[in-house]
Amino acid sequence: MAQHLSYEESKSAVWKGLGLLAAVTVAEVLLSLLKAAEFAESIRPLIYVASLAIIGLSVYKAYFIIYEFMHMGYEVKGLAMTVLLPTMLLIWALIAFFNEGDAWREKREKVLYKNSLQVPQGGDVGLAHDVLRLELDC
């Protein structure tokens, strides 16, 4: 693919690269089907391992496309860095926003739980004016 390869070599490198990407995609789909298979439901670690493997393979595909197909590996280092380093900002965005989403879920569950609670009745609390005060508070 690059200038340092002969024409014939770079031609065959394209088909090898294509085969690699196709094989990785097939592996990803098989892992995805595996983690959704019925027998996998009882094995939680399997789901996490398969998911992490799928993410890892996708990142590898992204690396391969950028470095080989888009020729980034053969550009001047400064060019590669000015394009790739800014994307590192996204790492923080991933951590922050996924945490945020998780917090939304927890808050919503807490609100639903609190809403489902019953106001204690007079008999449970023992004093009639407790009920009155609760009603006033509400």
Next chain:
Amino acid sequence: MTEERDTDIIIAEDQKPELNNDWSGGDRKPFRTSYGKLMMWYFLLSDAFTFAGFLISYGALRFSSPSWPVPDKVFATAPFGINELFPNNEAPLIFVTFMSFLLIISSGTMVRAVQEGARENKRGVVFWMLLTVIGGAGFLGCQAWEWTNLIVRENMTVTTNPFGTYTENGFYLDPETGEPTEEEVVEGETYLLHVAGESHGEEEADPGGTQHTAGADHFSYSTTPGDYPGYVVDGLQADGTVNPDSKPFIHRKYVVTDELSGDLVVRTQEFGPSAFGALFFGITGFHGFHVATGVIFLLIILINAGSGVYVARMNGYEMVEKIGLYWHFVDLVWVFVFLVFYLL
């Protein structure tokens, strides 16, 4: 050299004498690359941030939902009845894998076009770019089928998501009598809510997505909105009138055992997280828009290459390289769209 440059349009911007001075700044170009390629990289960087923004918001919303539709269930259809060759008429991820292959292969043919361009081989460039265009157009056709299927047959919209997921284990109620049956409701399993009175071609009187027990085989759901012993049909308003605008989705009822009291509690199938439709159509639509734009620009540059514009420029078909960068980027984005929507 100069006699071949007797018109304006066929001269690359950075080859024009007056612009060459601005960019060269000396003997070397910045990063030893042309202005056009460098700016294509920075455009792609900005586009990557746009897509990352969309995908991260998808992730945040998915994390905030108690359940999320299982992709194997949502994307289990294929054209020409291919899914009927599979168990339960479901071909999980098969069609979308085919779509991914189309895009990956068109990326490979694009690399070949760039290589032929570097050798100044006009015929090669045209041939491989043509294959790339066919791959891109094929992908768009597949996406059109996928969207049509989701919208027309499965009634998904940007605000309605008929793919719900159980969060508890339990048993279905018999739709006719309302008695609990042996038919299991499994936590984490995704179901598709069907619209009453619509035939979908397959074993459709089955919104649970599982096989019917023997007694229920001849049962058909009422098309009148209301609350029935074993199911609910959408559209009945609180005052007893029917809302003509609402689609009569069928929600089956099932029983679960309450954790605290141990009593059986009746539940009704809910819609799935409503953000799903907006995120799916928004993000795959934005990606599809990029593919469509890419196909248009590939065609323009293909025609230019075929008519010899780049021969006269004598810069190794750099324009083909630039559209190549864009096309690989579209493939790169699909890697992540495929990852979060279909694989995880």
